[in-house]
Each structure stands twice: as structure tokens, then as C-alpha cells.
Amino acid sequence: MTDLYQSQRAMRRMRQQAMERGVIAILDVGSSKIACLVLRFDGAAPAGGEGVAALAGQSRFRVIGAATTRSRGIRFGDIHAMNEAERAIRTAVQAAQKMARVRVDHVIACFSGANPRSYGLDGAIDLDEGQVGETDVARVLAACEMPPIGAGREVLHAQPVNFALDHRSGLSDPRGQIGNRLACDMHLLTVDESAVQNLVHCIKRCDLELAGLASSAYVAGISSLVEDEQELGAACIDMGGGATGLSIFIKKHMIYADSVRLGGDHVSLDISKGLQVPLATAERIKALYGGVVATGMDDREMIGLGGDSGDFERDSRTVSRAELIGIMRPRVEEIFEDVRARLDAAGFEHLPSRQIVLTGAGSQIPGLDGLAARILGQQVRLGRPLRVQGLPQSATGPGFAAAVGLCLFAAHPQDEWWDFDIATERYPARSLKRAVRWFKENW
């Protein structure tokens, strides 16, 4: 646990260094594409003054380079062929660097796979003094009981989502307030350790320093949910290529995240198998003619499949769009049913506002919101990521929700457990002894 604490603090330090240097790269490692954005922080103070900054703090940075490449070696959001993944990351980073005309050394990455699992923790302490201080916050976070997350799992996010002081709950920042008993709720997101290590290794091999890690479901939620939705309770469903991530927000904090290991690639695979066409062709006709609601018009719209046999005269098959929709719809329904199961397990129906926002490249299938409304609930909308300065037009689509969210995450990180100093009583005696010895030797 201390190991993780140290490594996360090291990443935080790296991020601060990158901020000082002014250039940081954003890497969205997805199953169908890898996006890399290069941000320049000019350090200008946000115009909003104290408290919430103007434009949620995103006026502080500017995207100066953007590149996307077809991802390889990644399946279900996890790396399964290291060399291929490394080459793909290299391609994206190099192209973005070239566009930005600047060398980047620090990168913040997000990924969708690695079986994320959410835990809600709570802890409480009695305050020594009447006033809540910085150390008290650290102590109450340390007082949260660690659930058995299992072997080979790693904590990715550990965010305090709520503080309660005596009988008053819902405090976002208890510091400086008076009370006797401080309690906190923490949201813990764990992922498979091996998947994270693979990603870290890939990024190391590209000569880059990792300055942060995030779950793509979380960052997609940051960028595509509007402020009211984050406040009142909403779920963001990020429909990627190999995995569909979902994250639930309330009171501007993520309280649940999960992912379904199904995505757009499975739809393409179904088309490829059903129509007996190459995967690339299947992908193409899915993007150009795909849909989930068939109408009478679709029976008459014929799609040419072409053929690889070389005999163009004989091998020129066509299918109607209705047939294509007939293949796609069951798979999309299956994805939504899985998502629905996860939402039910998380208790989504108890939220005051049950807004559902579909984002990710998969959400561009025509008629998807209608289908989602039937399965997930009435309040469904299609979300696109927030606009950030300097983002090229080609990177403003819903497929870049995670990348843009990661930009916002880099500019305005949520307080995590490791952002607070470790509570003094948790320090091992050994390190105290070491400190004493250091003082003796040096003074």
C-alpha cells in the first residue's frame, strides 16, 4: 500500500514538473484508436478569481498538437501485444510532437480496460482540536478501512467524495471548520496490476515519463457531462472499441465506475462474420451505413460489399441496409443490457436525476439514443466532449471524450488520497529514526 502511495506521489511530482515546464502530453490508449494531444500550459492565472475558475480552469492550457492512430496490440482496453502497442503509441506521440513542434517528456495516460472495480469506503476520527486541519483530513482518509481488493489488483483512484462533520454531511472541504468528529466517504477504483504495468512499460519504452494514470470511464465523464449533470447525478457511458466504460457522478464526484468488455469492435466482427467480408470492410460499412432502427426505406438501400476475389464481375455482392441493421442491433442491445445490469448493481435508480449520457465513438450509430432510452431509462442524450482551446476540428467528436477529459483532469485534478501528507501515526518508526539520524549527522 505504501508502495502505491509512493508511486502515485511520484507521478504527482512528475505532473507538477511538467506543469512548470509547460508542456505535457495526453495519451488515450483505446482499443480502436490511440489519441495523443500535446498541451501547453502558459501558467496564466484563471480569470475567475477565487473559487471556481472561468471555464472550469481549462482556459489555462491550449492544445498545440493532436494525432490519432489506429491502435494495435490492444484488446478490450488492455495491452495484449506489447511491441505492437508500443509502436502504435510511438506513432501517435511522434505525430503529435511534430504538429506541436516541441518535444514532450511527460505523459498522462488513460485506458479503459483492466477490469475496474469500485469500492465505497468510509472512515471516521475524533478530532483532537476543535478545528479541522490538513493533518486531520489525512488522518480520516487513512482511517478508511481498506477492503480486500484481492491479489494482483492496484488502486487507480482513491478520491474522497464526501466529508461529514458531526451531524453535518455533504461538506466538500471541511478544513477550518469546527467539530468533534470527522467522517469521510472515499471512492476507491481498483484495476488489474498487470495491465497497468504493461502500459507503464510501454510508455517507458517510448522514452516518456508517466505523469499520471486515469480510468477512461472517469475522464470521459468529466468531459461530456455538463456541470448540472455532475451535480445532480448522471451516468456517462463511453462506448469505445473494445470496452464500454460507465461512470456515475453525483455532487461533482465520481462514485462508481465499471466497464463492460464489449464494444464497437464486436459489432464490426459481427458484421464481418455475418456478411462474410473483411474486417476493414465491415468497419467501413458500419461507419458509413450503420444504424440500429430499421425503417421501410432501409430495405431498398443496397450496400455494395465489393470482393477480394479479384473477379469483380461475379463477386460483387450487395446487402440491404436493413440486413446490416439486423446484424448490428442485437449486439448493441447486448451491450446496453450489460450496462443496465451494472447500473442496477450500482444502485443508479436511487439517484435523484437519472440522466444517461452516451459518448465515445460508438455513440455515433444513428438511432442509438432511441434504443438506449428503451433499455437504460428515459433520460438519454448523446454527449460530446467540451470544447477546449486549440483542439482541431477532427478531434472534437464524441470519440475524443476521454482524451479531452484527460486534458481537463490534467489541468484540474481531483484531490486524491495521496495528495494529502501521510498521517503521522502511520509513519513507520523506522523512518522517524532515519530522520533523527539524518539530523544528527548533518547538524
Add this chain to the structure above:
Amino acid sequence: MRALTPPARDPAPSRLAYRFERLWLTPLFRKALLRGGPVLLIAALPGLWLTDADRREAFAGQLATLRHEIATRPEFMVKLMAIDGASPELDEDIREVLPLDFPVSSFDLDLEAMRETVIGLDAVRSADLHVRPGGILELTVVQRVPAVIWRSDNGLELLDRSGNRVAPLARRIARPDLPLIAGAGADRAVPEAMALIAVAGPVRDRLRGLVRMGERRWDVVLDRDQRILLPERGALETLERVIALDQVSDMLARDVRAVDMRNPARPTLRLAPGAVDELQRIRRLQAGANEG
């Protein structure tokens, strides 16, 4: 219906290309290569060419020839030297110490060293050297003006107001207009001597000269072997007092050998040997005693 194309070849860069690209985007490296590279190349080409000793020698020879050609152009040749403000003897001396065989190139003239040489002459107070257009080396000299004659062990010498040597003198009578000083170390106290001589104006026609005693104080020597012994400090004021005494009581006209003012608080007169008897005789006469 559209023709379907296979996906484009994947453009993944090799590790080497990727690393080179990152290196190229490093600002320091880029600047060093873009600015420093050409400079290094330009510096390296002649450097490589000069590594061969023969080439270096030939190059140095060419340079020397070129310099000689330029230096010996008629525009740079100096044909004669003009000396201003020097007496004929000094003119001769200067031409003797500056052995130049004209015509000579102005590149080969070391004006500063020549000026030092000229100033090294005793009779020269300051000198200015210029090469004038037309090939004339112009030397403007300010001569030292002799103010006193110094009689020392080495004979007679002329000194200027500040005690610098001007020229040797054969006989005292050659410069009767100049006052005489004598004694070792007198040349180092010439300004004081000049002031004393100026103060001694009223007894000028009797003044034989000044003698430096023990390299610290002056004696004023008058004719009839009279001396005024002046103190080490405040000699000027003391001499003024003596002159004033003389003007009031005509002291120096009497039979006095020396006026000893070495201790200004206790002036002492030394009378001539016969004078004491004479004084006592006069005193007795005044007292009314009979003669004999």
C-alpha cells in the same frame, strides 16, 4: 456504391527514427546544430587546410610578401625628419640617438619607442612625434631651460627649475647670468634654492651662491666669506628675517663672519677675529675711559 480500399500502411516509426525525431525537437540540440554546425564547418575548412606544414609556411610567406608590398608603397614611406623647437646642438643630438636611414616605411617606425628615446635626452622636456602626409616625420621638442649652475664633484652642470640636468658647462663665466649652487644633493633641492635666491634679492650683488650642507640645509654664501646658515625647515622665512635685519641695521655690512640661524629661536653672530677687540675698545671709549 464505393470501391473499397485496403487500409493504408501503418506509419509507425522505428525506434531510431523516433528517438532522432525527439532529439531534433529538443531546443538546445536543434539550436546547437543549426547555429553551431555551420560555424564549426567554416572554422574547420581552413583549419584542415592549414594542418600541412608546407602549406602553412607558404601561406605565412605570402602574407609577409603582401605586407611588405603594402608597407613599401610610396604613400607610406617617410623621407625626412623635421625637428621643431630644438637648438642646433640638441638637433644634432636627436639625430644621433635616432639613427634612421631614410626613406623608411612608416610601418617600421615605432613612434612610441622613438619618443621615449628622445625624452631620454637631458635637454628635452617633452617631445611629440607625428608622421605627416608627404612622408615627413615631424618631431616637436620642448627644451629644458637652464635655471641654475650646479657645481659638484663632476664639474659644472646646468640644471632647470625642477633640478633636471640640462647640459654640462665648461666654465662658470660662460653663464654669468645664472646663480650658482654647490654641494652634494643640491640638485634635488633646486626649487627651494630658486626661492631662496629670489628672497635674497636685496643682497644680490653680494651673493656668491648657495651651498647645500649635509644634503639637508642651505648656506647662503656672500662675498667677504660671509655665510648665512639657514635651518633645515623654514629656511625661506629665516632668510627673509635676516634680510629684514640687514635692511634695518645694516648687519651684513659689518665685520661678521657668519649669521648662524640654524636654530631660528637663537640667532647667533660669529664675528671676525679682530672685530671682538675692536668692539671692546669702542665700548671702553663710550664708557669714558682714556685711551691707552
